[in-house]
Amino acid sequence: MWLVLVFVAGCFLGSLELCLVHRWNHLFSFFLGRSVCDCCGRHLSWRELIPIFSYLYYRGTCPDCKQIINPIYPLSELTLGLIFSIVYIYFNNSLYYYLFYSILFLMICFDLSYQYIPDLFQIGLFILLFYNYFTFRLLFISYHHFFILFILTILYFFFTNYIGGADLKLIGILCVCLPFEFIPYFFFLAASSGLCCCLITKVRQIPFVPFLVLAFLPLHILLQI
Numbered sequence: 001m002w003l004v005l006v007f008v009a010g011c012f013l014g015s016l017e018l019c020l021v022h023r024w025n026h027l028f029s030f031f032l033g034r035s036v037c038d039c040c041g042r043h044l045s046w047r048e049l050i051p052i053f054s055y056l057y058y059r060g061t062c063p064d065c066k067q068i069i070n071p072i073y074p075l076s077e078l079t080l081g082l083i084f085s086i087v088y089i090y091f092n093n094s095l096y097y098y099l100f101y102s103i104l105f106l107m108i109c110f111d112l113s114y115q116y117i118p119d120l121f122q123i124g125l126f127i128l129l130f131y132n133y134f135t136f137r138l139l140f141i142s143y144h145h146f147f148i149l150f151i152l153t154i155l156y157f158f159f160t161n162y163i164g165g166a167d168l169k170l171i172g173i174l175c176v177c178l179p180f181e182f183i184p185y186f187f188f189l190a191a192s193s194g195l196c197c198c199l200i201t202k203v204r205q206i207p208f209v210p211f212l213v214l215a216f217l218p219l220h221i222l223l224q225i
């Protein structure tokens with residue numbers, strides 16, 4: 001029962017976070033504006049705002065203008081719903097990890113939408129890590145980790161043509177959440193999945209944050225088991 005509620009809460013938050021990302025440059029409209037159809041601009045009724053269900057019920061089209069609704073909406077709702085379910089099952093239903101993964105999800109939405117991530121989210125993650133260090137002590141800070149952070153710093157200042165600065169900051173943050181033995185697997189999974197996506201889509205520059213989180217999540221779960 002609780003798992004279902006957590007899943008539904010994740011779906012609602014996923015919908016809200018995607019809306020926040022799309023209205024980031026007009027935050028006023030995020031807090032006060034009502035949701036509208038992307039195609040005809042009509043205000044949506046409450047029946048059209050139920051995550052996943054509304055999309056399925058109206059068969060992926062706007063009931064008024066009959067235009068196809070972007071599947072990114074139900075997909076993002078489903079993704080955060082599943083992530084929240086994972087946090088409930090594997091991360092002890094911890095508020096810390098709900099927050100941690102909510103911020104990661106926001107970063108994914110930003111990277112996919114704009115290929116840019118405001119520093120505010122990295123700062124948010126950094127504050128969470130700081131809290132983690134002094135309460136749960138679930139961070140891995142060793143000489144090896146410092147070496148990786150040193151390499152990332154060099155890449156950040158001298159090689160930003162090849163990898164984005166936000167990606168490098170996120171890699172640093174995610175690395176200290178994993179023991180050193182896990183880090184080669186993390187890099188391998190992220191790089192290989194990103195490369196496969198480049199080869200399939202034939203796009204040279206891809207948003208890398210989704211692949212970083214995709215590689216990090218199974219290793220992070222493995223750490224909890």
Ligand SMILES: [Zn+2]
Pocket residue numbers: 037038039040041042062063064065066067
């Ligand atoms: Zn419409």
